[in-house]
Amino acid sequence: MITKKFKKLLNRWVKDDDKIILDFLEETSEKIKIARYYKKGIMKDYEQIILYYLNHGVSIDEILNRLNLEKLNSFYQYKRINDWYPLDHAAKSYPLAMSAKWMSIFRVSMYLNERVIPKVLQMALNFTIKRFPYFATAVRYGFFWHYIDGIKRRFKVEKEESVPCGYMDVAHGIHASFRVLYYKNRISVEFFHILTDGSGALIFLETLAGEYLRLMGKEITREVGFFDIHEEAQETEFENYFPKTDKSSGKASFVEKPSLQIEGTRTLVQPSQIINFEMNFNELKTKCKEHGATVSVMILTMMFFAVKATIKKQKIKDDSTIQIQVPVNMRKYYPTRTLKNFSMVAGIRIRYHDINNFDEVLKEVDNQLKIRNTKEELDKIMTKTNLLIDRLKYVPLFLKSLVMPFIYPNVEKSYATCFSNLGVIKVRKSMESYVDKYDCVLGTLVLNNAAVSMNTYKDKSILSINKAIKENTFEETILKHLIDLGVNVDIYGSKER
Amino acid sequence: MKIEDIGMYPEYKKKAFDIVLLKKIILYFFLITSLITLIVNLAIGGKMWFLYVIGGQAVFWFVFMSDAMVESGILRKVVQIAIVVSLFLFLVDQMAGNSGWAINVVIPIICFSAVIALSIIFFIQFKRRLTNILYFYVYLILGLFSMLLGFVGVIKISWPWIVLASCSLASLILTIVLYRGQIIHEFKKKFHMR
Numbered sequence: 001m002i003t004k005k006f007k008k009l010l011n012r013w014v015k016d017d018d019k020i021i022l023d024f025l026e027e028t029s030e031k032i033k034i035a036r037y038y039k040k041g042i043m044k045d046y047e048q049i050i051l052y053y054l055n056h057g058v059s060i061d062e063i064l065n066r067l068n069l070e071k072l073n074s075f076y077q078y079k080r081i082n083d084w085y086p087l088d089h090a091a092k093s094y095p096l097a098m099s100a101k102w103m104s105i106f107r108v109s110m111y112l113n114e115r116v117i118p119k120v121l122q123m124a125l126n127f128t129i130k131r132f133p134y135f136a137t138a139v140r141y142g143f144f145w146h147y148i149d150g151i152k153r154r155f156k157v158e159k160e161e162s163v164p165c166g167y168m169d170v171a172h173g174i175h176a177s178f179r180v181l182y183y184k185n186r187i188s189v190e191f192f193h194i195l196t197d198g199s200g201a202l203i204f205l206e207t208l209a210g211e212y213l214r215l216m217g218k219e220i221t222r223e224v225g226f227f228d229i230h231e232e233a234q235e236t237e238f239e240n241y242f243p244k245t246d247k248s249s250g251k252a253s254f255v256e257k258p259s260l261q262i263e264g265t266r267t268l269v270q271p272s273q274i275i276n277f278e279m280n281f282n283e284l285k286t287k288c289k290e291h292g293a294t295v296s297v298m299i300l301t302m303m304f305f306a307v308k309a310t311i312k313k314q315k316i317k318d319d320s321t322i323q324i325q326v327p328v329n330m331r332k333y334y335p336t337r338t339l340k341n342f343s344m345v346a347g348i349r350i351r352y353h354d355i356n357n358f359d360e361v362l363k364e365v366d367n368q369l370k371i372r373n374t375k376e377e378l379d380k381i382m383t384k385t386n387l388l389i390d391r392l393k394y395v396p397l398f399l400k401s402l403v404m405p406f407i408y409p410n411v412e413k414s415y416a417t418c419f420s421n422l423g424v425i426k427v428r429k430s431m432e433s434y435v436d437k438y439d440c441v442l443g444t445l446v447l448n449n450a451a452v453s454m455n456t457y458k459d460k461s462i463l464s465i466n467k468a469i470k471e472n473t474f475e476e477t478i479l480k481h482l483i484d485l486g487v488n489v490d491i492y493g494s495k496e497r
Numbered sequence: 498m499k500i501e502d503i504g505m506y507p508e509y510k511k512k513a514f515d516i517v518l519l520k521k522i523i524l525y526f527f528l529i530t531s532l533i534t535l536i537v538n539l540a541i542g543g544k545m546w547f548l549y550v551i552g553g554q555a556v557f558w559f560v561f562m563s564d565a566m567v568e569s570g571i572l573r574k575v576v577q578i579a580i581v582v583s584l585f586l587f588l589v590d591q592m593a594g595n596s597g598w599a600i601n602v603v604i605p606i607i608c609f610s611a612v613i614a615l616s617i618i619f620f621i622q623f624k625r626r627l628t629n630i631l632y633f634y635v636y637l638i639l640g641l642f643s644m645l646l647g648f649v650g651v652i653k654i655s656w657p658w659i660v661l662a663s664c665s666l667a668s669l670i671l672t673i674v675l676y677r678g679q680i681i682h683e684f685k686k687k688f689h690m691r
Contacts, residue, residue: 084686086689086691095566095567098566099566100517100520100566101517139568140567140568140628140686141565141568141631141687142686142687142688142689143631143687143688144688144689144690145689145690145691147686147689149628149686160506160507161507161509161510162509162510164506170567171565171566171568171569172569172570173568173570173625173629183505183506183507184504184505186505240691269509269511273498274506275498276505393690394690472498475498476498491498491500491501491502492500492503492505493498493502493503493505493506494500494503494506494509495500495503495506495508495509496499496500
């Protein structure tokens with residue numbers, strides 16, 4: 001499997017010691033027992049990274065240390081028979097709702113202080129994926145539900161060339177439900193939502209970046225609370241925690257009132273634009289505190305005004321409302337380590353005609369968030385989800401697939417947009433100095449015309465808006481409110497389409 | 498929003514060929530032509546020949562255009578094509594006076610050819626195709642079911658039907674004999690309710 005070209009180049013770099021490396025590669029090749037095509041790919045990854053190291057003056061001992069054979073573990077051996085997983089309750093709807101043009105995808109990105117080296121990132125992914133066997137899977141069609149099945153292949157990193165959160169081909173048996181992308185100093189991971197939520201994605205990205213930095217020769221240490229690629233994956237990391245949740249609070253109603261929507265002209269390619277507002281976290285927090293609000297409450301309030309500003313043609317009745325959904329990480333209420341989806345949504349709903357005075361809306365958002373973002377309220381929604389899944393479990397999947405594409409847009413009608421705040425992101429202490437910032441982009445929805453997410457890393461807070469429309473009113477209104485608040489905002493993003 | 502700093506995102510390349518758009522155009526074209534033929538047929542009267550047009554378009558759609566979003570594969574495609582073509586031929590025969598050439602000869606020949614093709618693909622690429630076993634088994638069971646239809650007199654038992662049932666039964670037995678364990682395990686996944 002070792003190419004002649006590599007042997008020739010190796011001989012040029014290390015005349016006498018090439019045998020050590022060739023023996024190492026032979027040993028590696030024996031350890032990889034996957035389809036020939038993928039094995040060839042992994043061996044090529046080894047060749048490329050070795051040449052990169054030699055080119056940068058890394059000693060042979062150090063190369064062998066960084067590419068230690070134990071990194072491969074038994075992951076690239078033959079497929080394990082029990083390597084399949086049912087979907088969690090939240091994930092069950094995603095493959096049912098997907099269409100030829102839309103699927104639920106989100107991305108988390110980490111910006112390093114230096115440019116990403118693709119061949120090193122590729123090797124980091126080769127090593128990291130074994131710690132996440134649950135992600136090394138493909139979606140399958142069952143008789144009652146979809147499920148995910150383990151696949152043995154080389155997972156490839158790709159240069160970012162397309163729209164963020166673009167369509168992911170999961171139709172063929174060997175295609176994974178995530179992709180790793182790089183662009184300049186950014187490493188992005190995009191997930192089809194059936195695999196995980198923001199928390200799981202952040203853990204994967206942190207682990208991948210940690211391994212990348214270690215392969216780059218940085219001193220990255222193991223730390224409690226962070227994943228170590230040498231550990232075996234635990235079963236608790238891919239348990240479906242939904243059925244274990246508390247049912248004593250009762251259930252939420254199945255029917256929700258429709259919400260007014262963000263208006264605008266949808267572009268042919270989705271999303272139309274990604275806009276990032278970068279702010280100083282301490283400044284933002286202080287300014288919000290001056291108004292007696294948290295950052296989330298403040299941004300949500302601005303969003304209500306932004307949604308209202310876009311509404312021109314919709315019929316406004318006296319009781320017309322705008323609802324914004326706020327995903328809540330349920331791990332704060334339940335002691336689980338699951339990487340699967342485990343979040344619920346708190347809906348904040350305000351009457352259209354009541355969105356006039358900023359301070360009053362701020363107070364209302366704060367009140368509602370305090371009520372909705374409680375374990376009892378979220379348990380009610382969880383119980384509703386569990387009940388729905390229980391009732392549907394005997395219905396064959398082909399029937400569910402026929403109905404769901406019509407139901408899903410109606411679910412989206414009940415809210416105008418969503419705001420996901422990933423909070424303060426932490427990385428291992430030894431990694432901190434190499435990471436500049438994070439951002440998170442929610443994929444466009446079927447009906448909703450914008451989605452907003454936020455995260456904070458060290459002193460940088462980034463608000464990302466993913467829009468599906470040409471018009472700028474929504475983001476301009478938020479920006480205007482941020483400036484009025486007295487916060488300095490750096491704006492960057494993708495080109496308008 | 499006009500953004501000065503667009504350097505953090507690549508200049509996106511426009512796709513040269515948008516298959517989703519093409520499918521949409523073809524679908525609308527089919528819907529319009531179906532509607533026109535229906536109106537013309539009703540206006541001039543006579544046999545319901547517009548069904549030929551709709552049937553032909555349906556065959557074209559399922560053979561060339563439609564694809565599954567999850568677990569698409571050759572086994573699924575062969576099953577889909579065999580069923581759609583059989584239905585179309587049945588329609589043509591019915592429309593042309595129901596002489597029975599479709600149901601007694603052509604359809605069972607198509608079906609047993611499909612069973613043979615499916616079996617060859619399944620056995621040669623067993624590891625890869627095991628995940629599509631539901632399509633394969635459903636088709637084999639339909640093949641066996643045809644015998645039942647013959648016994649109750651819905652269809653006339655002829656040599657192609659006998660070949661179809663035999664091929665289906667043989668394939669079914671062979672898969673069970675050769676890969677019982679793996680197939681049971683695959684069925685546990687396919688029929689899970691968790």
